[in-house]
Amino acid sequence: MRIAVLVTYVPDTASTIKVGPSGKSIDETGIKWIISPYDEFAVEEAIKLKEAKGAEVTYITYGPERDQQVLRECFARGGDKGVHVVGTGAAFGDAFAIAQILAAAVKKAGPFDLIFAGVKGVGSDQGLVGAMVAELLDIPHVGSVTKIEYGEKSLTAWREIEGGQEVVEVSLPCLITAQKGLNEPRYPSLKGIMAAKKMPVESVKVADLGVDEASVGGATCRWVALSLPPAKSSGKIINGEQDPQAAARELARLLREEAKVI
Numbered sequence: 710m711r712i713a714v715l716v717t718y719v720p721d722t723a724s725t726i727k728v729g730p731s732g733k734s735i736d737e738t739g740i741k742w743i744i745s746p747y748d749e750f751a752v753e754e755a756i757k758l759k760e761a762k763g764a765e766v767t768y769i770t771y772g773p774e775r776d777q778q779v780l781r782e783c784f785a786r787g788g789d790k791g792v793h794v795v796g797t798g799a800a801f802g803d804a805f806a807i808a809q810i811l812a813a814a815v816k817k818a819g820p821f822d823l824i825f826a827g828v829k830g831v832g833s834d835q836g837l838v839g840a841m842v843a844e845l846l847d848i849p850h851v852g853s854v855t856k857i858e859y860g861e862k863s864l865t866a867w868r869e870i871e872g873g874q875e876v877v878e879v880s881l882p883c884l885i886t887a888q889k890g891l892n893e894p895r896y897p898s899l900k901g902i903m904a905a906k907k908m909p910v911e912s913v914k915v916a917d918l919g920v921d922e923a924s925v926g927g928a929t930c931r932w933v934a935l936s937l938p939p940a941k942s943s944g945k946i947i948n949g950e951q952d953p954q955a956a957a958r959e960l961a962r963l964l965r966e967e968a969k970v971i
Contacts, residue, residue, distance in 0.1 A: 710764040712755045713815055714788075715826040715842065716748045718772055718779040722831060726937070733932050734801070742775065744782055747827025749894040750887035754857070755825050756787035757892065762859075765789050767818055771796050771810050777910055784905035785897030791910040792818050796922055802833045802932040806922075808841030813918035815846060818911075823864075824884040828853050833932070843884035851877050855890040 720726065720740045727736040744752070758764040768783045770776050771794040780791035794814050800806035815824065824843075829836035843850030855874075856867035863880045869888055897905075915922040945963065949956030964971045 710758065710762055710823065711819070711821045712758060712764050712766050713818065713821040713824045714748070714751050714755045714766060714768050714783070715811055715815075715824065715839070716752065716768055716770050716779055716783055717745045717827075717830045717832065718742045718770065718776045719745045719830060719832045722746065728935050728937060733935055735935070742778070744779055745827050745830045745832065747829055747831070747887060747889070749827075750889065750891045751825035751827050751885075752783050752786055752788075753892045753894040754885075754887060756895070758823075758859070759787060759789075764823075767792060767821070769811060769814050769818065770794065771800075771807060771814070771915075773798060777912070780910050781905045781908070782897070784908040785901040786895055787901070788908070790818075791908060793910055793912045794915060794918065795912055796915050800922060803930040804833075804835050804837035805841055805929045808838050808845060810915055810918065810920055810922070811838065812842045812845035813920050814913070815842065817913070817918055820882070822881050824848075824882070826884065826886050828886040828888045839884060839886035846884070849879045849883040850886070851879055851883065852886045853888040854885050855888050857885065857891070 719742065720735065721743045724740050727738075729736040752768075755764070755766045759766050766788040767790040768780050768788055769792045770779050774795065777791075777793045780793060784791065792814055794810055796810070800810060815821065824846075826839040826842070828839065830838065840850050840852060851866045851868055853869045854866045855869055858865045863878060864883070865876060865878045866885060868875050868877060947956045947959055947963075961971070
């Protein structure tokens with residue numbers, strides 16, 4: 710069995726985000742980059758199959774030079790190969806463009822029996838990339854998966870839907886987007902971290918895939934502005950210890966006249 714895992718590098722979710730000078734992207738100064746948290750579930754599921762069935766695991770990422778590090782971090786957990794599609798960021802914010810690039814990379818590195826990705830990248834993909842890659846590859850896709858049972862040439866997946874779960878049986882090859890709850894991602898071991906430095910990574914340019922990064926997707930989506938949420942105003946404290954009734958009247962007045970919620 711050959712497995713591909715689509716991974717991406719994103720700002721640490723604990724980072725303080727600032728808007729960059731252009732107003733269309735973040736200021737990357739001092740940002741710590743990590744594997745997108747949902748991708749960690751995809752990585753873990755692939756490694757489990759490698760351990761159980763001897764599957765070969767290939768990680769694929771698209772992004773600037775620094776993104777090769779995300780492959781090293783995946784290798785520290787397990788895996789066999791890595792493909793880094795080196796890009797300029799021209800497709801940033803355009804999920805369809807990113808999907809076209811990744812689908813081309815999968816075709817070049819494949820064929821694969823199973824493809825995993827996180828249900829969304831904690832960044833700008835709007836949760837669309839995985840499903841779009843499956844469509845471009847003309848294979849089935851099951852999203853938001855929280856449990857999988859594997860057969861010989863098929864699998865059964867449990868996926869989250871509003872108010873319950875949906876159980877889907879799908880033939881291979883297929884693409885699965887992993888949701889929180891699918892598994893418990895492991896921590897890299899010291900041995901794995903050291904071994905990851907020597908793992909093979911194939912670097913390819915977007916043009917090597919027969920794709921024009923500047924025009925891919927026909928510019929279906931572009932970020933035109935980025936802004937932080939408005940700062941929260943300071944709260945008000947009403948002391949009700951001495952006169953609870955007066956405090957209740959004051960609270961009602963504030964809710965009616967200032968907050969305008971009653």
